[in-house]
Amino acid sequence: MANHSAGAPVRYRTFIALVSAGFRRYSTYRQATLAGLFTNVLFGFMRTYVLLAVVGRQAAGYDARQIVTYVWVSQGLIATVGLWGELGLADRIRTGDVVADLLRPVPPVFAYLAADLGRAGFAALVRFVGPVLVGALAFDLRWPQRPATYPLFVVSAVLATVISFGCRYLTEAAAYWLLDARGPRIVWALCSNALTGLVFPLSFLPGRVAAVLWTATPFPWLLQAPADVVVERHSAGGALVLVAGQAGWAGLMLAVAGYAQRLGTRRLVVQGG
Amino acid sequence: MVETYLHLLRATVRAQSQYRLSFAVDAVGTSFGVLLDVVSVLVFFRVTRSLAGFPFREAFLMASLATFGFALADLVAGNVDLLRFNVRTGRLDALLVRPLGVLPQLLVLDFAPRRLGRVVESLVVYAVGLGYAGVGWSPARALLAVLAPLSGGVLYGALFVAFGSVAFWWIESAEFANGFTYGGRDFAAYPLTVYSGLFRRLFGYGLGFAFVSYYPALALLGRADPLHGPDWLGWCAPLVAIAAALAAGGVWRLGVRHYRSTGS
Numbered sequence: 001m002a003n004h005s006a007g008a009p010v011r012y013r014t015f016i017a018l019v020s021a022g023f024r025r026y027s028t029y030r031q032a033t034l035a036g037l038f039t040n041v042l043f044g045f046m047r048t049y050v051l052l053a054v055v056g057r058q059a060a061g062y063d064a065r066q067i068v069t070y071v072w073v074s075q076g077l078i079a080t081v082g083l084w085g086e087l088g089l090a091d092r093i094r095t096g097d098v099v100a101d102l103l104r105p106v107p108p109v110f111a112y113l114a115a116d117l118g119r120a121g122f123a124a125l126v127r128f129v130g131p132v133l134v135g136a137l138a139f140d141l142r143w144p145q146r147p148a149t150y151p152l153f154v155v156s157a158v159l160a161t162v163i164s165f166g167c168r169y170l171t172e173a174a175a176y177w178l179l180d181a182r183g184p185r186i187v188w189a190l191c192s193n194a195l196t197g198l199v200f201p202l203s204f205l206p207g208r209v210a211a212v213l214w215t216a217t218p219f220p221w222l223l224q225a226p227a228d229v230v231v232e233r234h235s236a237g238g239a240l241v242l243v244a245g246q247a248g249w250a251g252l253m254l255a256v257a258g259y260a261q262r263l264g265t266r267r268l269v270v271q272g273g
Numbered sequence: 274m275v276e277t278y279l280h281l282l283r284a285t286v287r288a289q290s291q292y293r294l295s296f297a298v299d300a301v302g303t304s305f306g307v308l309l310d311v312v313s314v315l316v317f318f319r320v321t322r323s324l325a326g327f328p329f330r331e332a333f334l335m336a337s338l339a340t341f342g343f344a345l346a347d348l349v350a351g352n353v354d355l356l357r358f359n360v361r362t363g364r365l366d367a368l369l370v371r372p373l374g375v376l377p378q379l380l381v382l383d384f385a386p387r388r389l390g391r392v393v394e395s396l397v398v399y400a401v402g403l404g405y406a407g408v409g410w411s412p413a414r415a416l417l418a419v420l421a422p423l424s425g426g427v428l429y430g431a432l433f434v435a436f437g438s439v440a441f442w443w444i445e446s447a448e449f450a451n452g453f454t455y456g457g458r459d460f461a462a463y464p465l466t467v468y469s470g471l472f473r474r475l476f477g478y479g480l481g482f483a484f485v486s487y488y489p490a491l492a493l494l495g496r497a498d499p500l501h502g503p504d505w506l507g508w509c510a511p512l513v514a515i516a517a518a519l520a521a522g523g524v525w526r527l528g529v530r531h532y533r534s535t536g537s
Contacts, residue, residue, distance in 0.1 A: 031445035039452035045472050046460055053325045053467040054317045183298025190302055194309055204316045 014106055015114045022118020033126055036079055040131045044075040048139060051200070060203040065142035066231040067201075072135030074198055074227045079127035080120055080157060081164040081222055083192045087112055090172035090181035096270040109258045113165055120161045128157075144232055152239055156226040159246035164222050166253025167192075173257070176264030191217075197224030221249045277373065281381045289386065296387070304390040310462040311336050311398055325466040326499055330406045331490065332464055337395070337402030338486040339461035342425020344388070344395040350430040352383035353437030354451070357444050366534050375529060376434070408493050420511055421489035425461070427514035428481055431521035432457060438521075441528035453480065461485040466499055484513040 026033075048071045055067045062070060078084070089112065092098040101108045135141055144150060171188045175181040193199060196219045202210040214220050225242045228234060234242065290296050314336045317324060324332045356379065359365040368378045403418060436450035443449070457480065460468075465477050465487040477483035484506070491498055492507025 031443060035446050035449035039448045042452040042456050046456060049468045050463050054321045056321065059320045178292065178294055180292040183302065186299050186302035190305055199313050200316050204320050
């Protein structure tokens with residue numbers, strides 16, 4: 001702790017270096033990027049038609065243009081917040097490579113978060129812009145009416161990425177206890193599909209169920225919150241409350257991830273010699 | 274020959290059940306996943322009273338038909354998308370030198386017993402869907418009720434193999450393949466009338482997803498097609514499935530012939 005103040009600028013530089021390394025790393029996976037983009041667009045078309053058929057002119061707090069925009073923005077956000085991305089932590093715990101992470105002078109949560117933000121930066125350029133562009137060409141999207149929505153959406157998307165990172169870190173850190181994180185990963189895949197607002201906005205659900213999801217789980221804050229911000233489902237004040245809620249969840253998830261990491265390190269046994 | 278495969282299958286199942294807690298969570302988790310499409314139909318009908326002209330009981334039959342067909346295919350062929358690991362790591366070399374078929378070996382070696390639960394659940398959902406839809410039963414319709422999900426299973430299986438083999442040329446194509454397999458499941462879970470334009474034609478007729486649930490369900494319900502298709506389309510599902518399986522076999526053989534190992 002004594003060298004904390006002297007270390008701050010160094011930490012900042014380390015963080016930025018790790019972010020840009022994450023960005024560069026993911027910019028080289030061209031085949032996977034293209035395949036993922038294609039699939040996001042495909043599901044974009046499908047969900048647009050289905051949700052338009054459900055909502056009609058207006059239902060559950062969305063009009064037709066809002067729901068179409070909601071679909072394409074949420075398709076673009078899947079890869080940006082990294083809903084199904086792997087951090088590689090689980091495999092490193094299983095193989096013992098995680099020792100290298102523990103020997104580094106930066107805490108693992110800090111280093112993995114930086115790399116993941118870099119990944120998100122690249123994804124935002126391709127995997128977010130791509131589907132939204134296709135959606136705008138094929139359908140009549142609703143662009144934000146309030147100029148303040150644009151910067152607010154950027155903040156909301158960054159916070160969603162941090163929350164998603166925290167959730168995935170916890171999922172993979174389960175490997176400290178289970179050795180094989182497949183089970184927790186499947187639970188995560190399921191929740192990230194059904195409870196984030198990806199398949200249907202949570203306002204389609206009974207009010208009480210939706211209220212429980214919003215207050216007790218991080219899931220709606222990953223996709224539905226930023227998508228609701230951009231389609232301006234709430235007033236300017238309501239959008240601010242959403243983003244503040246995201247900030248709270250982001251802090252909580254990072255704290256829990258850090259705690260799990262410290263507990264897990266004590267459990268870790270690396271085989272071999 | 275069959276004994277060898279059974280032996281490999283038993284080995285796979287034993288290996289996967291070693292991490293017990295993870296396996297249990299895995300099995301329970303995947304079985305919920307299969308119901309998501311059916312649940313989403315339930316949720317949609319909270320908001321609307323008809324989905325593109327179909328009331329709940331009819332839309333539910335279509336969703337359950339698509340889900341059951343997909344679960345069958347996923348159990349048998351869902352792991353073909355792991356082909357990319359085999360291609361990238363060169364593990365496929367080991368399979369090629371054995372005196373067994375490559376595709377059956379892959380299916381057996383990556384078999385996921387946890388998917389069995391999905392099949393049972395989606396069968397129950399399908400039975401509920403059939404009962405609830407108020408089908409006027411006749412021997413012909415009973416036959417169709419059996420043939421339709423089997424055909425759907427073959428069609429999805431063919432797509433798993435065909436799009437999985439894209440990995441021979443394009444290793445990181447898993448997500449591309451998912452768009453057609455999982456995308457196809459979602460597509461068929463809703464009435465064809467939901468979609469329009471080129472998208473409907475390409476996916477519904479081009480890739481045959483209209484024959485997984487929409488047309489068989491219309492035939493079971495004795496309902497005329499709002500899109501003005503002839504009545505016998507409901508009976509075409511097996512033919513579409515056979516055509517898809519033949520095409521997938523062709524793509525697979527092309528892919529194996531194209532495979533050049535990773536070198537060392």
